[in-house]
Amino acid sequence: MQCNEDNTRVKFYSCSCYYTDNIFLEEYKLHIRFLSAQQFRTDYQTVLTTLGCSTDRHYEEILKKIEEEVERRRQLGLKSAERSRLIKEAYKPLHKQLYFLQESYLAPEFLHIVNYCRSDEASEEGLLDCILPSAAKQVYRFPVFNKKFCEELIEELEHFERSEAPKGRPNTMNNYGILLNELGFDEGFITPLRENYLRPVAALLYPDCGGHCLDSHKAFVEFTEGNLYFGDMRQVPLSDSECAEVEHRVAEGLLHRGQQMHGALPISSGQRWNLIIWMRASSERNKLCPMCSKQPRLVQGDRFADGFTADDSQSGISQNMRCILN
Numbered sequence: 001m002q003c004n005e006d007n008t009r010v011k012f013y014s015c016s017c018y019y020t021d022n023i024f025l026e027e028y029k030l031h032i033r034f035l036s037a038q039q040f041r042t043d044y045q046t047v048l049t050t051l052g053c054s055t056d057r058h059y060e061e062i063l064k065k066i067e068e069e070v071e072r073r074r075q076l077g078l079k080s081a082e083r084s085r086l087i088k089e090a091y092k093p094l095h096k097q098l099y100f101l102q103e104s105y106l107a108p109e110f111l112h113i114v115n116y117c118r119s120d121e122a123s124e125e126g127l128l129d130c131i132l133p134s135a136a137k138q139v140y141r142f143p144v145f146n147k148k149f150c151e152e153l154i155e156e157l158e159h160f161e162r163s164e165a166p167k168g169r170p171n172t173m174n175n176y177g178i179l180l181n182e183l184g185f186d187e188g189f190i191t192p193l194r195e196n197y198l199r200p201v202a203a204l205l206y207p208d209c210g211g212h213c214l215d216s217h218k219a220f221v222e223f224t225e226g227n228l229y230f231g232d233m234r235q236v237p238l239s240d241s242e243c244a245e246v247e248h249r250v251a252e253g254l255l256h257r258g259q260q261m262h263g264a265l266p267i268s269s270g271q272r273w274n275l276i277i278w279m280r281a282s283s284e285r286n287k288l289c290p291m292c293s294k295q296p297r298l299v300q301g302d303r304f305a306d307g308f309t310a311d312d313s314q315s316g317i318s319q320n321m322r323c324i325l326n
Helices: 037-050 056-074 076-090 108-118 124-128 147-162 186-205
Strands: 012-015 023-025 030-032 140-143 216-222 228-233 244-246 252-257 260-264 274-280 298-300 318-324
Touching: 023 056, 030 037, 037 056, 056 076, 108 124, 108 140, 108 186, 124 186, 186 216, 186 252, 186 274
Parallel strands: none
Antiparallel strands: 012 298, 023 030, 140 252, 216 274, 228 244, 228 260, 252 318, 274 318
């Protein structure tokens, strides 16, 4: 349960497809949907046989792995809450002050941009004059933090990585990220950053897809990625999409639509930390689940869950903010 701007209580939900869809069978390079053992057999047994799953024993082993993965997804919220509790009890921050956002952490150029967006004369055209050009369409670059803050935040994250505290990772493919809500950054840092600084900017840049009403987020850091590449929106076939590489720069952020095709390139040298904030507008997201492309089937979630709410009729439209720290 979270509070919005007028202090009303808001309950966020997940879509049930997050538990059952897009399960990847590594040994067969196949993404599947799992609702029941009978549905799985009907939908996939033939194709699995052609891929080499030729015995009942192989099939039962796959079925067991899938059921374990579905259960793992269902337990994510409980396990995250338990890690948060243990971290709060055992971990001693190196820089306690970083957990509460202060304007002194923000770049003067970013504060100028935000103040302009809050003004009565603000317009998209005027804002674009303040923002650095980017190589990709509808991808915007601007300074966010100052370098001193970035250096201290990296020190804090490295200190946490060296600690014995439990660590939740952003997803099963990332063994090196840190979930910032579990570390304690949500309430005092990420939420006010989203509400007071990023939302006014997104409101002007993405007025047609919920930029003015971003009401939830998921924030984490990664340190395995290099520059990004961007293509068209996901509705455009990959074969028809032209991609452009966008360079990361220390302390600068990249703001883009979550539904825009994008990916990360390998790091060519050194080490790079990226602060990533997935921001969602439930008034838009409720219309279409971005994973199953259907009206969301709501199930209980923890904290911001996956950004759905029970009100409004149910576009998986989000804005993503990514800032390189080093």
